Amino acid sequence: MSFQRVPGLVSVVVTVYNKLPYLTECLTSLLDQTYASWELILVDDASTDGSYEHAVNWLNVNEPALREGKGINLLRLPRNTGYAGAITAGMYLAKGEFIAIQDADDLSHPERLARQVRHLNHHPQIELLGTNYEVFEDGQPDRRMPVYWLKYGEQIGKVYAEGGHCICHGTVMFRGTVFDRIGGHTRRIEGAEDYEFIAKVIRSGARNVDNLREVLYYYRKHQQQRSRDYFGKSKKEHGHDA
Template sequence: METERESGLVSVVITNYNRGDFVIECLNSILSQTYQKWEMIFIDDASTDDSVAIVYEWLQRNEASLRDHQVVIHQLPRNIGFAGAINMGFYLAKGEYIAVQDSDDYSHPLRLERQVTFLQEQPEVELVGTNYYAFPSETPNKRELSTWIKYGDDIRKVYGAGGHCVCHGTILFRGRLFDQIGGPTRRIKGAEDYEFIAKSLNARANIENLPEALYYYRLHAHQRSTKYYRRKESKG
């Protein structure tokens, strides 16, 4: 039986592990979206800090503004890693579209509107990312525009050669893509985001990036990617 998805709804999936210092800015950026038909799915991967308490306090403070939005907070009983956490979020998503949002980053207010409009106008495209600004956590006004994002046919060429050119935190895709191919696995630890894009391309899904910077990517000592690799501009 085909999954029933709510037309026009964007399910914003946020995975979190010990990002209490940054999560408010992340949540506020979703609340500030010009595109208003969204739900938020917050998956906490057994944090040991006060992340979840901070999120519940945020919910209380913004109760009136959230009246038209469903917010799901799911606390995993043990730490299962990024792939497991994000798959849980994808499974809980009921929207026609699914957006990824890292809990230590934040989105431009126009992000969802621009991406949804693009997919509505380009029915042959299944997934769209955006360009982004990277900034050091200690100097948030020192933003640098990414230069490694690719566009059009170059995306498939880069992944075909084993490269990476889509920032995972920026992606928004049709829910049916997840229904068809599933999410990332634990097969390539530290590169689950790469695997999901590559798997989408292998399933012949069309992928594009928007050149407009609609995401703000925080560089800090504890980000997930620094355990596996370091790129000047990106955690992938």
């Protein structure tokens, strides 16, 4: 019997590795979504800072609101697998017609899921959709700055064909059938698993990818970001983090 995805459901995958200071804001931004049909898949990658216990407590406190048509899946991995392993594990649990990514230290606009689903429903040729976003320094959420490295429409495929990057991974929503067809993230390029996944979607024959021009995501800059270990001086060029 083939796997049947739930129509209209968005599976939001959040991976956590030692993100305790940011979890409440991240999860609250999801709880505040106007789109009703979504499930939370939170994968703790063997955190050592109490992130898992904090997530359990938060889910218990907010369970009544989350239970109103929303599924809760909390997975604690027995050992640290790295970003690619954690996010792919979460995608395997996703039941939704759509899969959305949310980084544990970032925030989503309340209309994010609704507007991405609406766009995907109105444009069946698009299989993966990012959004515009703004950046803020940790502790200064009201001082957000725009970004200028994103591309739109046909420009996106050209950028990735040349080895470039122009979709913010944390903003991505894609059709569950994409994961069913090509699988999730790999460890082939350590530190750039997000770039490789999007490039793989494009190469797989996805009919289209795009970015919404609306700002629907807020990206937090802080000293513990994973990509600082890999990109260093080229952060602005890559324009993304996890």
